[in-house]
Amino acid sequence: MSAHTLMEITPTTFAPPIADKPAQADSEVHQTLIDIANLDFFYGETKALHDISLKIPEKEVTAFIGPSGCGKSTLLRCLNRMNDLIDIARVDRGTIRIRDIDIYQPDVDVIELRKRVGMVFQKSNPFPKSIYENITYGLRLQGVSAKSRLDEVVERSLRGAALWDEVKDRLHESGLSLSGGQQQRLCIARAIAVEPEIILMDEPCSALDPIATARVEELIHELKSKYTIVIVTHNMQQAARCSDRTAFFYLGRLVEYADTQTIFMKPSDAQTEAYVSGRFG
Amino acid sequence: MKSTERHIYSLRPSFHRRVEGAVVWVLRIATLIILVAGLAVFGDIIFKGSRTVFQTSFPFVNVAFLTEAPKTLYVFEHEGASFEMADDDFRAFRTGLEEEAAAAGLPAPQLKTKSYVYSAGGVFPNIVGTILLVMGSMTIALSLGVASAIYLNEYAKQGPVVRFIRLAILNLAGVPSIVFGLFGFGMFVIYFGWNVSLLAGWFTLAFMVLPVVITASEEALKAVPKGFREGSLALGATKWQTIRKAVLPYATPGILTSSILGIARVAGETAPIMFTAAYVVRDKLPWEVERAIDFLFQGVMALPYHIYVVSSKIPQNEYSERVQYGTAFVFLGIVAIIATTSIVLRNRLRSRYRW
Amino acid sequence: MKRFFDTELETFRSNLVMMGEIAVRQVRDAMKALIESDLSLADQVAAADDELDQLEIKIDEEAIRYMSLRSPVATELRLVVVGMKASHDLERVGDEATNIVRRVARLSAEPPIKPYVDLPRMATIAIQMLRDAMDCFLQIDAEKALLICQRDKEVDDLNRQLYRELSSYMIERPETTSRALELMFISKSIERIADHATNIAEEMIYLAKGEDVRHTEQTRNPDAG
Numbered sequence: 001m002s003a004h005t006l007m008e009i010t011p012t013t014f015a016p017p018i019a020d021k022p023a024q025a026d027s028e029v030h031q032t033l034i035d036i037a038n039l040d041f042f043y044g045e046t047k048a049l050h051d052i053s054l055k056i057p058e059k060e061v062t063a064f065i066g067p068s069g070c071g072k073s074t075l076l077r078c079l080n081r082m083n084d085l086i087d088i089a090r091v092d093r094g095t096i097r098i099r100d101i102d103i104y105q106p107d108v109d110v111i112e113l114r115k116r117v118g119m120v121f122q123k124s125n126p127f128p129k130s131i132y133e134n135i136t137y138g139l140r141l142q143g144v145s146a147k148s149r150l151d152e153v154v155e156r157s158l159r160g161a162a163l164w165d166e167v168k169d170r171l172h173e174s175g176l177s178l179s180g181g182q183q184q185r186l187c188i189a190r191a192i193a194v195e196p197e198i199i200l201m202d203e204p205c206s207a208l209d210p211i212a213t214a215r216v217e218e219l220i221h222e223l224k225s226k227y228t229i230v231i232v233t234h235n236m237q238q239a240a241r242c243s244d245r246t247a248f249f250y251l252g253r254l255v256e257y258a259d260t261q262t263i264f265m266k267p268s269d270a271q272t273e274a275y276v277s278g279r280f281g
Numbered sequence: 282m283k284s285t286e287r288h289i290y291s292l293r294p295s296f297h298r299r300v301e302g303a304v305v306w307v308l309r310i311a312t313l314i315i316l317v318a319g320l321a322v323f324g325d326i327i328f329k330g331s332r333t334v335f336q337t338s339f340p341f342v343n344v345a346f347l348t349e350a351p352k353t354l355y356v357f358e359h360e361g362a363s364f365e366m367a368d369d370d371f372r373a374f375r376t377g378l379e380e381e382a383a384a385a386g387l388p389a390p391q392l393k394t395k396s397y398v399y400s401a402g403g404v405f406p407n408i409v410g411t412i413l414l415v416m417g418s419m420t421i422a423l424s425l426g427v428a429s430a431i432y433l434n435e436y437a438k439q440g441p442v443v444r445f446i447r448l449a450i451l452n453l454a455g456v457p458s459i460v461f462g463l464f465g466f467g468m469f470v471i472y473f474g475w476n477v478s479l480l481a482g483w484f485t486l487a488f489m490v491l492p493v494v495i496t497a498s499e500e501a502l503k504a505v506p507k508g509f510r511e512g513s514l515a516l517g518a519t520k521w522q523t524i525r526k527a528v529l530p531y532a533t534p535g536i537l538t539s540s541i542l543g544i545a546r547v548a549g550e551t552a553p554i555m556f557t558a559a560y561v562v563r564d565k566l567p568w569e570v571e572r573a574i575d576f577l578f579q580g581v582m583a584l585p586y587h588i589y590v591v592s593s594k595i596p597q598n599e600y601s602e603r604v605q606y607g608t609a610f611v612f613l614g615i616v617a618i619i620a621t622t623s624i625v626l627r628n629r630l631r632s633r634y635r636w
Numbered sequence: 637m638k639r640f641f642d643t644e645l646e647t648f649r650s651n652l653v654m655m656g657e658i659a660v661r662q663v664r665d666a667m668k669a670l671i672e673s674d675l676s677l678a679d680q681v682a683a684a685d686d687e688l689d690q691l692e693i694k695i696d697e698e699a700i701r702y703m704s705l706r707s708p709v710a711t712e713l714r715l716v717v718v719g720m721k722a723s724h725d726l727e728r729v730g731d732e733a734t735n736i737v738r739r740v741a742r743l744s745a746e747p748p749i750k751p752y753v754d755l756p757r758m759a760t761i762a763i764q765m766l767r768d769a770m771d772c773f774l775q776i777d778a779e780k781a782l783l784i785c786q787r788d789k790e791v792d793d794l795n796r797q798l799y800r801e802l803s804s805y806m807i808e809r810p811e812t813t814s815r816a817l818e819l820m821f822i823s824k825s826i827e828r829i830a831d832h833a834t835n836i837a838e839e840m841i842y843l844a845k846g847e848d849v850r851h852t853e854q855t856r857n858p859d860a861g
Contacts, residue, residue, distance in 0.1 A: 080515065087438050115517035125508030127527055128634055137526070138516035187512070194516055214639065221640040240705040241641065264704045 030057035033198065033228050034079065039094035041074060043086070048074050050253045052094070056245075061220060061229045063243035063260065065236060067280060070249040072232045076200050079103075079230065080117035081110050098198070115142075118191035122203040124183035126175030126190070131158075131167055134175045134186055138194035153193050160226075161189035162219050181212025185219060192227070199223065201231040205238060217242045236276055240264050248272045323613075330610020333603050345403050346607055351562060351587070352402030354600055357394035367401035399562075399591050400600035404608050406566055410581030411615065413479060413567060414558060415548050418486035422547075423540055425487065426494030433495070434502045435524055454492035459552040461489040466556035477580040479567070482558020489553055490543040497542070501535025502528065534631040541623040548616050551585040559586040561594070584612040641706055645715070648698045652719050652726075655691045656770035658684065659726040660763055662733035663829055667759040669737050670822065671752050673744035678737035688730035695723040711843075718843040722773070725832040725839075729766065732825040732832075739818045749805060749812045755819070758794045758826045761787060765833035769840060778844035782854060784837035791830035798823045 034056035041049035049071045056062045064072035074083065078096060081103065083089040095102045103113055115138070126134050135154045136144075144150065154171065158164040163185045167178070175186050184204055191199055201220070205213040213235075220229060220242045233239050239246050240260060247257040248271070256263060256272040267273045274280050294302075336343050355371040357364055359378075366374060371394070379389045437443045465485025475481045505528050513527040514520075551559075560580040570576050588608050591601055662681055669678040699716045702708060708716055765784050772781040802816040802823075841849050 082511065082515065085511075085514070087440075111517050111519055114515055119511075119515035121508060121511060121515075123508055125506065125512040127509060127512065128531065137513070138518075141516065141518050141522055141526075190512075190516065211637070214637065218637075218640055237707045240707065261701060261705065265700065 030060050032056065033058040033098065034230075035095075035097040035100075036075070036078075037095050037097070039075075039078070039096060040092040041071075041078060041083075042088075042090050042092050043074075044088040047092075048252050049078075050251075052254050054247060054254060054257055056228065056230060058228050059224055059226070060244040061224050061231060061242055063239035063246045064230065064232045064249060065234075065239050065246060065275070066249035066255075067275070068234075071252040072247075072249045073202055075249070076202055076230060076232050079198070079200055080114050080119055082114075082119065084110060115194050116196050117198045117200060118194065118196035120184070120187050120191055120199065120201045120204050122206055124180060124187050124207070126178070126183050126186050128174060128176055130172045131175050131178070131186060132171040134190050135193045137190060142194075157189040157193040160192050160223070161185045162215065162222070163189055179212070181208050181215055184208060184212070184216055188216075188219060188223075192223070196227065198228045198230065201229065203232055203234060206234060213238070236264075236278070248275060250275070326606060326609045326613060329602070329606035330608075330613075333607030334610050343403075343607075347403055347408070347611070348405050349403035350406050350564065351399040351404065351582075351604070353399070354397040354401035355394050356397070356600075357392045359390075359392060365401075368396075397598060397600045398595050399587075400598075400604055404584065404587060404604075404611055406563065406582040407584045407587045407608065408611065408615065409567055410559070410583040411548055411585070411612070413581060414482050414486060414554065414583060415544055415619065417479060417483035418490070418547050419540060419544055421483055421487035422490045422494050422543060423536070426491050427498050427536060430495050430498035430502060431524060431529075434499050435520065435528070450492045450495050453488075454496070456489075457552075458489055458550050461485055462553040462556050464488070465553055470557055475578060477556070477558060477560065478578040479558055479581055480577045482554045482581075485553045485557045486547045486550065489550065490547055493543050493546070494536075494539055497539025498532070498536045501532040501539065504535055505531045531634050534627045534634065537623055537627040537630065541620050541627070544619050544623065545616055548612075548619065549585055551589050554583055554586060555589075559583045561586075561590050584608055584615070588612065641702075644698070644702060644706070645712065648695065648702065648716070648719060651691055651695050651698070652723060653770065653774065655688060655695070655723055655726045656766070656773070658688055658691070659729040659733075660766050660770070662688070662730050663736075663759065663763050663766065666733040666736040666740075667756060667763075669740050670743070671756060673740065675741060675744060678740040681737045682734050685730045685734045688727050692723045692727040696720055714843050714846060718839045722836050722839050725835045729829050729832045732829050735825045736822050739822055743815060743818055746815060749809075749815050749819075754794055754798045754801075755822060755826065758791055758798075758823065758830075761791050761794075762826050762830040762833060765791075765830055765837070769833050769836040772837060772840040773843070776840075776844045778841045781837040781840040781844070782849070785834050785841075785849070785854070788830050788834040791827055795823050795827040 032055040034054075036052055036054040036056075039049055039052040040047065041052075052071075052075060064076060066072050077083045078091065079098075091104050096104060098113075098117070101108070127137065129137075132150075132154055135157050136150045139150060139153060144153075155164060155168075158167060163182060166182060167173075167186075170177075175183065178186060184207075188199070188204075205216050208216065217238060220231065223229060224244075231239075231243065243260045245258065246260045246263040248255045248263065248267075248269070250271055256267055256269045258268075262268075263272060264276055267276060271280075333346060334343050335341055352367040352369065355364075355366045355368060357366075357371075364374075375392065378392075382389050433443055433446065462485060465481055465488070469475045469481035469484055470477060473481075509527045509531065510523055513523040518526070558580055560582055563580060563582055567576065567579060567581055570579060588605060591604050591608065595601060662684060665677055665681045665684075668674065669681060699720045702716050703713075706712075765787055768780060768784050771777070772784070799820060802820050806813045806816045838848075838850050841847060
């Protein structure tokens, strides 16, 4: 409410920076990377996503929020076709274009797509191998085996994930010997080792304590200079803190998509307002 | 004042408490009966078997029993003393006597002998045969079973067809082993013309344990966290790369556990090999073949079948018990050794691939 | 651990410090314009008020943005809230400075009714209070802030004394009434500036200790008893 009052008393001569203008300015700077248009998605006979249209800009953090079962994770998993793993899942209508390539075209190489669109999962899932092997997993799949190249990638990825200093002396210990937050950052390092363009994060902090969460959020903020990040989160503070744009989903529909500040300060939809205020129901 | 309510501190036990106590005792006694039965079985075999396998003088193990083939025992009296000899010893002894007599110009002495088949010698060919049967059939069963478990669990579209296949596999597990024996006889021995051979026995036994291996392998694959698969696929791995590098290593301990059960069953079954692979007696050892290919097409002697033979196919007497229990004891020992090895291997893998 | 949005808080803090400096400069220049009848300086002061207004808006926006997106707690939350309130006080200080210079033009047309003695004294104290209050903000010093609150009494007393003095002028020499009234308003403005400085000091105590000392015995001048 106070936000509204403030906006009303703001003199018109002064550009209101909290409102729409910077958002528009931003989206002009960062061009659209992922373009979702009129997407309908089914699990068997259940329609999980209704007519979703959404443009995700490059090198920004876009957060998907909404109550459980609203379809936000489903949409995220459409972006690297992880939903293909579920037999009954199918895209019924609409397109998802990444750099103007429709990723649901039959001739798209899903393997290649997933190299370009990395993913970090809710539950940190390092392989029960050494830290080094976890990071080099993706490269080894591609046939890279030169030790010098692998060493270099391990260091670069671990530095990129702000984990290098903590693990550089025990690269050959099991990835599972790390703490929860470190494991999640290891998974992020593993994802950036294959040099993706987009990193999808499915509730990456939901199993972490606040300090570990803050570290991962810090990392997300650093990563966005190089990668486009899409993050699904239940934690509204997290969306507010680390995203540039926020999409609110409810019952498989996109209710509101705007600059994060707009979503959290003057959402235009009553449902969004109710959800971000924590009185949903 | 009459009340049906009982005071909570009443010393008299209530009806429900008496039932409770009785139930506990019934269950306890049932368990005790099983314990006693188990101890009796093992005790009997170990007690009686160890008299055959071990001896009181050096080297304390009856080496002949473990390294020789079964022989016929000859019992006779000569010049007031009684002898017990295996057939080859007996023949040498008799030849000696005959030469002695010929040298002295006397007629050959007539020995009054009684012979008992299989009661002398050892069970070495049987041990070898059993080990060969176990190794071969488990190799076949594991490669087929794991492959089909991977297909069913990772690749096949889950639906009515796969459900039907699973049901069929489960039903296969309930088929009596003699039926497998008959099937193997008809299929491999007669139709494929493999005769009574190792190969026919391998396949028959493999088919018998396949349901166990497939079901258990599927469980082991299911127990690998979904996160490993997703993590691998999300890094751009193909499905097969994922299975090979992120699933199978972690399912191996579980698959081995199932194969331990399979080994015990394969080693122990008599019925399936009776018509397909087992000889009552064969004087050559399996590696004494002319061509390598003959190795696959020879029958072998096996411990369980030997027990069957010495227990029901020969006249029973004071000498046959010795070989019955000795064989059983050796047989138990071999199964125990194979199982222990597998368990150790499984545990080692498990600690290496723990998550 | 450093967080990526710590810089936002730094910007917020330095904006407030900058506002404080501008406010102090405005009051000082206003008094200088009054004493030296410097009309161009007076115009400058009036024109510079816009700076303060813009900064106040900026601080408010930053504060609301920070509260909605960063969910601050404890010291940070107090900083943001105190920043909003203090920026409002500083903006009012700027308004009072503008009030003062508006009267300069009218006063400079005629000779002063008496030499400016008490007004500069009051202004000096008020400016000092303002400066100290901003120092307290930089140093998070609650003890010093409490002393500022207690000095408000001095300015109030001077204001009352000047009021009586100017009243007697008006009675004795009715032709000085309009000039005396202007001076009374200026005195009142300076007194208001000191009040705002006191408010800021109280806010700084709240920032440092989380205690609300407004309208309590603590902030009264112990000598006034």
